[in-house]
Amino acid sequence: MSDRDSTTHGPGAAHDGTGVPSPATPRAANVTRSGSGAPRTAPRDRATAPATSSSAAPDTATPPRTGLRWAGTRAFLIECPTLEHVMRLHAHLSAHPYPGQLDVLAAAETVLLTFTTPAAARRAASDVVDIRLDSTEPAAGKDVAIDVVYDGEDLAAVGKLTGLGERGVIEAHTGADWTAAFGGFAPGFAYLVADGDPLEVPRRDSPRTAVPAGSVALAGRFSAVYPRRSPGGWQLIGHTDAPLWDVDREEPALIRPGDTVRYRAVRELVTVSSETALPASRRERKHALMIEDPGMQSLPQDRGRPGRGDLGVVASGAADRASAEQTNRLVGNSPEAAVIETLLGGLSVTARGHHVLALSGAPTPARIEGPLGGRAVTCHAPFALYDGERLTLGAPDRGLRTYLAVRGGIDVPEVLGSRSSDALSGIGPDPLSAGDELPVLKAAAGRTVGLPEPPAVTLPTLGETVTLRVSPGPRDDWFTPEALETFTSRDWVVSEQSNRVGVRFEEPPEGPPLERSREGELASEGVVAGSLQVPHSGVPVLFLADHPVTGGYPVIGVVLPEDLPLAAQLPPSSAVRFTFTDPPHPASDTAGDTP
Structure with missing residues (x-):
């Protein structure tokens, strides 16, 4: 269950095992299916009449996009006829966001829009498919020069494939202006295109590890x-040696969508090193938590870093956000304060100074030992941990992740505005280790300690089957009616290979896997937390907080945000049953809307 080996091999990170998603394959028709397999019209046909932007004259406007596909209740994919259309739409929506727009992520044939609420998503969906973009609208961006030593292992092979020879490949590569079309595979990775496609070549037959x-x-x-x-x-x-990604820069990504890149051939690269001042000696802090034992895995987490998908950075944050926010509420913190997310118990901390703490999530037996003796601790209620006392968590009797909050919040360094540890990208603090000192921030004025509460998430008992609600699509039409029926009628058993990237399921002992209704591969496209991506094995993977930004397998459905905290608490051997819900309502209907 550890996440340390998932930084480059997260489930569904690439559909061909190469690490980089496939950029382009044939696009699906704009038809989806209900949970029973019966064809239904795309959700955009259920929306109110779309409005047309007045920013472009009809005679210079581009044609409308090919369709809209819902990706859960708070996001949708816009299918585009060309990559150039993708780039211009991405630039337009980045410069002119809709109310409540959280992220806009371009891919080879689609643009993914995510929103803060279902209502905001529905309102945008009623307008976006008929937005008309001025054909002269430029893509905003900067010029980037990259020095390259052309000594790659495949240079000769590319010369033969193109018929240009090695020198001709170098001249074509350096002679073109390359535009960053989109990002997504990893932080700082950008897909670049040039007019006329001067060097179009296939991928290697055998990927490198x-x-x-x-x-x-x-x-x-x-x-x-x-x-x-x-x-x-x-x-x-x-x-x-160009630094493509550096979190210490104001703009961490050297290349962003819309930028123009010019490659320059050099014979060698000269890296100028500068001496870095040594940090001041670490002084002992009066208010801190000392990690005596991190248990199986303990991570700093908060609400994450949303809105950076086009840089290849996923939001991350607490896997069970409801429980993390409950612990903060119990100690009088804001919902954004950083907490400790610990896996299957074993965490032990010692207080420096007097503190108020709380536990939530997977219920764990907890005990405090100190100079004045020992005492048991109750979950879902605030408690005191005095200077020199040690808190130790046992193994939970249900669930997977327990959250520990301290009044004021833990003060680990922020990266891109968040203190969260992202297992897939490696962004943020490392997992906690024995001997780590976590400074505690001063409590916010005017915030009081809360009263005991019932658990934020009702966790199943051993042997109980969990039901997760799923919004169909965006690619449920890639599966046969029989597969859609099997998806909702079968019990799926959680595998030990699950982690913060996603919940994996064991291959069913009986019956066929989820069978596709079409040949070919899906172009890599943006995905959201809760996506159920189905690789060729026919066994779905449920993406959690540290999911890849893009995926190359069809997503059969998206677990509702309200059920994701429960999904993040499912230990190995848990049985899960999926049930389809109604597709998103028209923009004029706000019934049942939740933030």
Whole structure:
């Protein structure tokens, strides 16, 4: 259940095992199916009459996009006829966001829009499919120069594939202006395109298990630079030392969608190093928590870093947000304060100074030991931990993740506005280790300690089957009627391979897997937390907080946000039954809307 090995191999990170999602394959028709397999019209046909933007004259406007597909209740995919249309739509929606718009993520053939509430998503859906973009609207961006040593292992092969030879490949690569179309595979990774597709080549037949950071590569019509070491099947033609991703910069990504990149051939790369001042000696803090034992895994988590999908950064944050926010509420913190998320108990901390703490999530036996003796601790209620006392958590009798909050919040360094640890991208603080000191912030004025509460999430007992509600789509029409019936009628058993990236399920001992209704592959596209992506095995993967930003397998449905905290608490061997809900309501209907 550890997440430490998932930084480059998260479930569904790439549909071909290469690490980088496929950029383009045939697009699906704009028809989806209900849970019973009967065809139904796309959700956009149920919306109120769309409005047309007045920012473009009819004679210069582009045609409308091919369709809209819901991805849960708070997000939808807009299908576009060309990559150029994707780029211009992404630029327009980034510059002119809808009310409540949280993120806009471009991919090869789609743009994913996510929102803060279902109502905001429905209102935008009633307008966006008929927005008309001025054909002269430029894509905003900066110019980026990247020095490249053209010594890649596949340079000769690319020369033969294109008929240009090695020198011709270099001249074509450096002679073109490359535009960043979209990101998504990893933080800092950008898919670049050039007019005329001067170097269109296939991916390697045999992907590499590890591509060095800084590798300059080609695949399909795209060029890219690998920001970090990762698996990959692209053709390597050179390398650079350009820092594609640096969280200490004001703009962490060197290349963003809309930027123009010019490659420059050099014989060698000269990296100028500068001395870094040594940090001041660490002084002992009066108000802190000392980690005596982190247990199986303990991570700092808060609400995450939403809105950075086009940089390849997922929101992350607490896997069971409802329980994390409950612990903060109990100690009088704001919902944004950082807490400790610990897996299957074993966490032990010692107080420096007097503190108020609370536990929520998976109920765990907890005990305090100190100079004045010991006492038991109750979950879902605030309690005191005095200077020098030690709190130790046992194994929970149900659930998976327990949350520990301290009044004021833990003060680990922020990365991109969040203190969360992201297992897939490696962004944020490392998992906690024995000997770590966690400073505690001063409590906010005017906030009081709360009263005991019932659990925020009702967790199942051993042997109880859990029901998770699923909004169908966006790619349920990729599956046969029999597969859709099987998806909701079968009990799916949680695998031990699950982690914060996603819940994996065991292969069913009886019956066929979820069978597709069509051949071919899906172009990589944006995904949201709760997505149930189905690889070729026919066994779904349920994406959690640290899911990849894009995926290359069809998503049969999306678990409702209200059920995700429960999904994050499912231990191995838990049985799950999925049930389809109605598709999102028209924009004029706000019944049942939740934030």
